[in-house]
Amino acid sequence: MMVDNTENNEFRELLSDYAAPISDDGFSDHILMQANTLQNQTLQNQVPQNVGAIKNIMVGIAALLATFTAIPQLGKLKQLVGGVQLPELALPANVLETASMPTMTIFALLALLIVSLSGSFLFSSDI
Amino acid sequence: MLPNREHNHAQLCAALVKTHQGQIRAFLRRLTRNSALADDLAQDTFLRAFQSMGQVKDDTKTKSWLFQIAYRIFLDHIRKHKRRQELADENMPPDDADISSPSGVKMDIEQAMNTLTPEQRAAVMLCLSYGFSHSEAAKALNQPLGTVKSHVARGKSKLRAFLCVYEKV
Numbered sequence: 001m002m003v004d005n006t007e008n009n010e011f012r013e014l015l016s017d018y019a020a021p022i023s024d025d026g027f028s029d030h031i032l033m034q035a036n037t038l039q040n041q042t043l044q045n046q047v048p049q050n051v052g053a054i055k056n057i058m059v060g061i062a063a064l065l066a067t068f069t070a071i072p073q074l075g076k077l078k079q080l081v082g083g084v085q086l087p088e089l090a091l092p093a094n095v096l097e098t099a100s101m102p103t104m105t106i107f108a109l110l111a112l113l114i115v116s117l118s119g120s121f122l123f124s125s126d127i
Numbered sequence: 128m129l130p131n132r133e134h135n136h137a138q139l140c141a142a143l144v145k146t147h148q149g150q151i152r153a154f155l156r157r158l159t160r161n162s163a164l165a166d167d168l169a170q171d172t173f174l175r176a177f178q179s180m181g182q183v184k185d186d187t188k189t190k191s192w193l194f195q196i197a198y199r200i201f202l203d204h205i206r207k208h209k210r211r212q213e214l215a216d217e218n219m220p221p222d223d224a225d226i227s228s229p230s231g232v233k234m235d236i237e238q239a240m241n242t243l244t245p246e247q248r249a250a251v252m253l254c255l256s257y258g259f260s261h262s263e264a265a266k267a268l269n270q271p272l273g274t275v276k277s278h279v280a281r282g283k284s285k286l287r288a289f290l291c292v293y294e295k296v
Contacts, residue, residue, distance in 0.1 A: 011255045011283060014290070018236050019157065019256035021149025027166065028144045031173045035140060038174065 140177045147190060148173070151197050154252055158201050158245050168204060172197040191259065195267040198249060205245075239289035243282055250275045251282035 151172055155165035175196055183192050240248055249268055253259040254275070259267065265275040 007283070008255060011286060014236060014286065015240075015252070015256045017233055018240060019150075019153055019252050022152040022156065024145070024148060027148050027152065027169075028141070031144050031148070031170055032137075032141055034170060035174060035177050 136177075136180070139180060140173075143176060143180070143189070143193075144173050147193050150190075150257060151193060154194065154249070154257070155197055155201060157240070157252060158198075158249060159204075160241070164204075168197065168200050171200050175200070190257075191263050191267050194253060194257070194259075195269070198268055201245070235289045236286065239286050240282070242285055243278075246270070246274075247278040247282050250278035254279045255282070 148169065152165060152169045155168045155172075156162050159165045159168065172193065176193055183189050240251070243251065246268065250264055250270075253264040253267060254261060261275050261279070262272055264279075265272045268275060270278075
């Protein structure tokens with residue numbers, strides 16, 4: 001243990017120049033100035049966050065008002081929907097039997113395409 | 128109340144950087160072997176330290192915590208710039224001359240230290256120069272205790288070998 005300590009002290013002395021602390025030369029002031037600038041930038045960046053919060057509150061209030069306006073109208077909407085009469089289509093009874101398989105497949109694929117296109121058009125945020 | 132707290136924080140930051148900048152910069156200079164880069168990394172170290180200053184409650188652990196940040200920043204840097212560094216090394220020698228102009232035994236020590244890997248060099252510097260215990264160094268370098276001990280032992284044996292040659296001349 002004693003030998004270890006003596007040896008370590010020798011190495012410490014040997015490395016004293018190698019690991020000697022660097023003189024400040026304005027480094028501290030530079031760092032503190034940088035920190036100050038960064039802090040100011042952060043404070044400035046906080047302003048849009050407040051604006052965002054206000055925007056969210058306003059959207060919330062608008063949604064609440066819209067809900068209160070829409071609820072009394074629901075009865076009338078129900079009446080309106082109930083009054084709609086769909087035209088009756090006179091399809092031949094054997095339409096499924098007479099349709100060929102490829103034609104049915106093509107129609108099914110077309111329907112799928114239309115549904116997916118309209119879905120992406122309605123719900124995609126990029127459009 | 129708030130400006131007072133900010134003032135205290137600023138004072139703590141100033142004290143932190145003034146107390147430790149010398150060793151942190153020396154440590155990073157020896158790891159990077161490039162003074163400008165080392166100062167940039169030291170700057171990042173202190174700016175990161177300022178952001179999370181409340182994490183360290185114990186003042187005695189501040190030094191170890193700072194070295195931990197510095198070493199992590201150094202590792203992040205080499206990971207990010209490994210390829211770029213390789214290209215730079217091919218074209219340019221490390222600017223050791225800028226750090227000091229060693230002669231005789233100092234040069235031998237520097238050469239001996241440069242033969243160590245950065246991990247070994249960091250362990251040797253922390254334990255032999257900056258007074259860290261092996262476990263403190265292990266924590267700062269995020270390495271197992273056994274690894275740090277072996278790094279230090281390897282560093283010592285290389286230094287010893289260089290010194291033997293020097294003494295014989």
